[in-house]
Amino acid sequence: MELDKAREKLIVALDVDTKEQALQLVELLQPYAGMFKTGMQLFYSAGPAVVSVLKERGAGVFLDLKLHDIPNTVGHAAAVLTRLGVSMLTVHAAGGAAMMRAAAAAAGEEADRLKIRRPRVLAVTVLTSIDEQAFNRELGLSGTVQDRVAAWSALARECGLDGVVASAREAALVCRECGPDFLVVTPGIRPAGAGSGDQRRIMTPAAALAAGASHLVVGRPVTGAPDPAAAARALLAEMAGAV
Numbered sequence: 001m002e003l004d005k006a007r008e009k010l011i012v013a014l015d016v017d018t019k020e021q022a023l024q025l026v027e028l029l030q031p032y033a034g035m036f037k038t039g040m041q042l043f044y045s046a047g048p049a050v051v052s053v054l055k056e057r058g059a060g061v062f063l064d065l066k067l068h069d070i071p072n073t074v075g076h077a078a079a080v081l082t083r084l085g086v087s088m089l090t091v092h093a094a095g096g097a098a099m100m101r102a103a104a105a106a107a108g109e110e111a112d113r114l115k116i117r118r119p120r121v122l123a124v125t126v127l128t129s130i131d132e133q134a135f136n137r138e139l140g141l142s143g144t145v146q147d148r149v150a151a152w153s154a155l156a157r158e159c160g161l162d163g164v165v166a167s168a169r170e171a172a173l174v175c176r177e178c179g180p181d182f183l184v185v186t187p188g189i190r191p192a193g194a195g196s197g198d199q200r201r202i203m204t205p206a207a208a209l210a211a212g213a214s215h216l217v218v219g220r221p222v223t224g225a226p227d228p229a230a231a232a233r234a235l236l237a238e239m240a241g242a243v
């Protein structure tokens with residue numbers, strides 16, 4: 001794969017407290033990443049304005065707030081977030097079909113009203129920090145993680161969502177279930193030898209792409225490295241060599 005194509009697939013998670021820290025990372029990492037993810041930590045601390053600041057730098061923004069509430073609340077929240085002009089946003093598949101439909105519809109309607117590009121709405125399936133044991137014993141869900149991810153992916157697609165967030169271990173299954181245009185965004189990426197931290201269902205960048213992941217979300221292995229730019233460069237080189 002060409003480096004440019006690999007870059008489009010790399011999303012760096014800006015899990016920091018301040019706008020200044022986020023901008024410092026963007027400056028270092030923009031040559032290597034196609035998009036930057038603003039999650040709860042940065043958004044709750046720096047506020048919605050941080051999205052505009054990132055966009056001014058030319059960065060595509062993946063706004064990962066994992067909405068999970070009743071359909072009416074999630075629909076209105078998705079409309080508000082659409083106004084920020086983000087490229088992607090997330091809801092939890094566990095919120096159910098009506099909630100996912102409300103999010104997709106509201107994002108589409110608001111984008112049409114403002115004549116802006118509709119953000120891609122993604123369903124978070126089973127968090128990558130959950131292993132089979134926690135899935136069965138703590139969440140009280142029966143069956144396997146793979147089956148749950150496949151079922152929630154199919155439901156998300158039926159509800160008009162653009163893709164899912166899942167571990168790369170389920171990427172091939174989701175591609176088979178939902179087709180090549182459905183996005184499979186995979187966190188829990190760890191280069192060989194990197195510490196897994198709180199992640200449980202992990203994969204290397206090359207293996208994730210080979211399994212069919214459309215985008216890789218990477219945080220600490222890059223942002224926590226002594227030289228984040230060098231870590232991102234190495235990761236991108238591994239991705240480019242993968243398929």
Ligand SMILES: O=C(O)c1cc(=O)[nH]c(=O)n1[C@@H]1O[C@H](COP(=O)(O)O)[C@@H](O)[C@H]1O
Nearest residue numbers: 013039064127128165187188217218219220
């Ligand atoms: O929605 C997400 O992005 C997400 C879903 C998931 O199942 N697991 C997961 O780790 N994430 C996010 O992906 C990023 C992973 O960060 P690192 O573990 O530092 O690479 C974090 O920002 C998480 O919030």
